[in-house]
Amino acid sequence: MARISLTPRRSLLFRATEWYSRRMYGKVLDPARALAHNPRVLWTDLRFEQSLAKWKSLDPGLKTLAVMASAASIGCSWCMDFGYWESRQRGMDVRKLQDVPTWRDSDAYAPLERDVMEYAEAMTANPPQVEDELAKRLLTTLGEAAFVELTAMVAVENLRSRMNTALGLTSQGFKDHCEIPARGRSTAD
Known part of the structure; x- marks a missing residue:
């Protein structure tokens, strides 16, 4: 509440x-x-x-994974709910979105996606625990502009998730609007 x-x-x-x-x-x-x-x-x-x-240096899918990994680390159900819906609206793979909280155990992600989520979690830790090797890999792969955007987006999501959590905001039901109904059931059920 x-x-x-x-x-x-x-x-x-x-x-x-x-x-x-x-x-x-x-x-x-x-x-x-x-x-x-x-x-x-x-x-x-x-x-x-x-x-x-208006920021466009970082691939939108990578940005989504970073934002959602950060929100999952903080435990912001509002951000996870809205992020899932917003990303589905943009056509992101359902499995990748569903597996974010347990990404380490999922085979849905490419190595770069794993690095992005690891970076998001490391930045979200208190205090931040970003390792030089991970940052160097991301900087080399993404380039400076996208790496800065990634870092800023994780920081922004920390602001959003921490504020929403502190205010007691929880899921608003966005995810429910993009779920595929179970086979054999009508949407009227």
């Missing part, structure tokens, strides 16, 4: 955020509802997320 009311004052900024959120995601995102209690924080977050969407 959320530690803060998800019914903030209906300012013009929040109403615009609600409209956009419903249009893009089918519902109002709980983090926006929580942040709307402080319009400056909400406005800064919205501008920040728009800026992040």
